[in-house]
Amino acid sequence: xxxxxxxxxxxxxxxxxxxxxxxxxxxxxxxxxxxxxxxxxxxxxxxxxxxxxxxxxxxxxxxxxxxxxxxxxxxxxxxxxxxxxxxxxxxxxxxxxxxxxxxxxxxxxxxxxxxxxxxxxxxxxxxxxxxxxxxxxxxxxxxxxxxxxxxxxxxxxxxxxxxxxxxxxxxxxxxxxxxxxxxx
Amino acid sequence: xxxxxxxxxxxxxxxxxxxxxxxxxxxxxxxxxxxxxxxxxxxxxxxxxxxxxxxxxxxxxxxxxxxxxxxxxxxxxxxxxxxxxxxxxxxxxxxxxxxxxxxxxxxxxxxxxxxxxxxxxxxxxxxxxxxxxxxxxxxxxxxxxxxxxxxxxxxxxxxxxxxxxxxxxxxxxxxxxxxxxxxxxxxxxxxxxxxxxxxxxxxxxxxxxxxxxxxxxxxxxxxxxxxxxxxxxxxxxxxxxxxxxxxxxxxxxxxxxxxxxxxxxxxxxxxxxxxxxxxxxxxxxxxxxxx
Numbered sequence: 509x510x511x512x513x514x515x516x517x518x519x520x521x522x523x524x525x526x527x528x529x530x531x532x533x534x535x536x537x538x539x540x541x542x543x544x545x546x547x548x549x550x551x552x553x554x555x556x557x558x559x560x561x562x563x564x565x566x567x568x569x570x571x572x573x574x575x576x577x578x579x580x581x582x583x584x585x586x587x588x589x590x591x592x593x594x595x596x597x598x599x600x601x602x603x604x605x606x607x608x609x610x611x612x613x614x615x616x617x618x619x620x621x622x623x624x625x626x627x628x629x630x631x632x633x634x635x636x637x638x639x640x641x642x643x644x645x646x647x648x649x650x651x652x653x654x655x656x657x658x659x660x661x662x663x664x665x666x667x668x669x670x671x672x673x674x675x676x677x678x679x680x681x682x683x684x685x686x687x688x689x690x691x692x
Numbered sequence: 693x694x695x696x697x698x699x700x701x702x703x704x705x706x707x708x709x710x711x712x713x714x715x716x717x718x719x720x721x722x723x724x725x726x727x728x729x730x731x732x733x734x735x736x737x738x739x740x741x742x743x744x745x746x747x748x749x750x751x752x753x754x755x756x757x758x759x760x761x762x763x764x765x766x767x768x769x770x771x772x773x774x775x776x777x778x779x780x781x782x783x784x785x786x787x788x789x790x791x792x793x794x795x796x797x798x799x800x801x802x803x804x805x806x807x808x809x810x811x812x813x814x815x816x817x818x819x820x821x822x823x824x825x826x827x828x829x830x831x832x833x834x835x836x837x838x839x840x841x842x843x844x845x846x847x848x849x850x851x852x853x854x855x856x857x858x859x860x861x862x863x864x865x866x867x868x869x870x871x872x873x874x875x876x877x878x879x880x881x882x883x884x885x886x887x888x889x890x891x892x893x894x895x896x897x898x899x900x901x902x903x904x905x906x907x908x909x910x911x912x913x914x915x916x917x918x919x920x921x922x923x924x925x926x927x928x929x930x931x932x933x934x935x936x937x938x939x940x941x942x943x944x945x946x947x948x949x950x951x952x953x954x955x956x957x958x959x960x961x962x963x964x965x966x967x968x969x970x971x972x973x974x975x976x977x978x979x980x981x982x983x
Binding site: 518519520521523524525526527528530531532534535536539540553555556558559562566574578579582584585586587591592593644646647648649650651653654658666669670673674677678681682685689 | 697698718722726729757758761768769773784815818819822823826830833834839854855857858859861862863864865866869870873894895897898899901902905906908909910912913914916917919920923924928929
């Protein structure tokens with residue numbers, strides 16, 4: 509396996525990975541929007557949230573952050589929902605946190621790597637969706653109960669469910685791609 | 693799958709405003725309006741947002757989808773939470789207050805008591821002015837801003853070239869990734885994959901997305917190698933980038949930027965120096981519930 513370089517590098521490859529990640533997140537969110545959770549306001553199930561998490565794990569925190577932040581902006585622009593800065597930022601953090609773990613993950617198939625990635629999913633979703641939900645306190649004057657029940661819990665629980673299930677699958681597939689393409 | 697941007701040229705006043713000036717105004721408005729619950733300030737800001745939205749000349753048919761989402765959000769936040777359940781109103785409304793129906797009311801022959809106060813009702817109106825004001829500004833963006841303008845705009849606003857170009861590139865990738873998604877979906881359907889009939893519990897639903905998600909993601913990563921190599925060969929990042937989409941300020945853009953600064957500074961001074969930011973119910977509103 510390739511030895512990990514600085515997680516903060518942002519060269520040509522990272523520019524392309526971040527753009528691909530953001531576009532993938534936007535297209536998949538747009539396409540899978542019909543998987544709406546009943547009774548959770550504007551929070552959709554969003555299996556596509558695994559994209560910023562995976563791009564963070566695979567290519568570092570900056571790529572993960574941009575995939576989430578720009579991807580969410582693009583998804584909202586495609587759907588005609590407007591621009592919701594704090595939720596965009598929250599989605600960015602969902603990709604950034606796993607990126608901080610990327611230096612520790614060398615073999616994408618190893619059990620320890622997958623466990624670390626799963627931990628990063630929980631931390632990233634908690635922090636990202638926490639920030640986005642709490643922003644409703646000062647943006648719309650929502651009370652703590654609304655912030656917790658209507659905003660944070662549906663977004664956090666669906667994000668970690670999506671991340672915990674889909675991220676290991678993407679990591680194992682990525683390991684196979686690395687081996688087959690001779691990049692390992 | 694057809695992915696299309698919602699923007700089209702309408703020859704509206706908004707089409708003639710520089711995107712940089714629009715972002716500056718939108719953020720100045722956002723930071724101004726979120727500082728206050730003062731009824732006069734909120735009403736003034738809401739009126740500004742209405743004028744701004746009208747300048748976009750976006751039809752209901754165009755923006756219907758976005759407004760449905762916002763209506764749902766407003767309903768759950770204002771009607772369900774503030775009016776029906778009265779969940780504390782964000783700690784903004786002091787406890788107690790004047791009841792809207794002090795003696796209760798009759799509905800279908802039954803006498804009911806309900807603790808909605810005039811203060812909470814006014815808070816709901818204030819919330820409506822604030823959230824709707826923000827929505828009026830930001831929902832306009834996808835319909836009135838050319839998708840080719842984003843990269844150049846953020847670069848000219850001071851974002852590093854690499855970050856601005858990432859945004860530009862992401863916009864360009866969307867049509868080809870949407871096409872790849874459609875091809876992958878068709879290929880998997882030919883193998884018996886049924887995305888539209890996803891049944892079962894949450895975990896099962898999520899796991900069944902994998903046959904679509906994994907090939908699409910891995911193909912995108914593999915093809916990005918070629919793009920990165922082509923960019924390197926053309927010397928990407930070696931010098932300051934130029935943008936095909938030209939941006940130029942006009943006098944009205946400077947007026948808008950100056951207005952944005954005055955708006956933000958003015959509201960900040962009124963709220964923090966003169967203490968005008970607090971929640972208050974106008975005296976005339978109580979007259980509706982007197983006696």
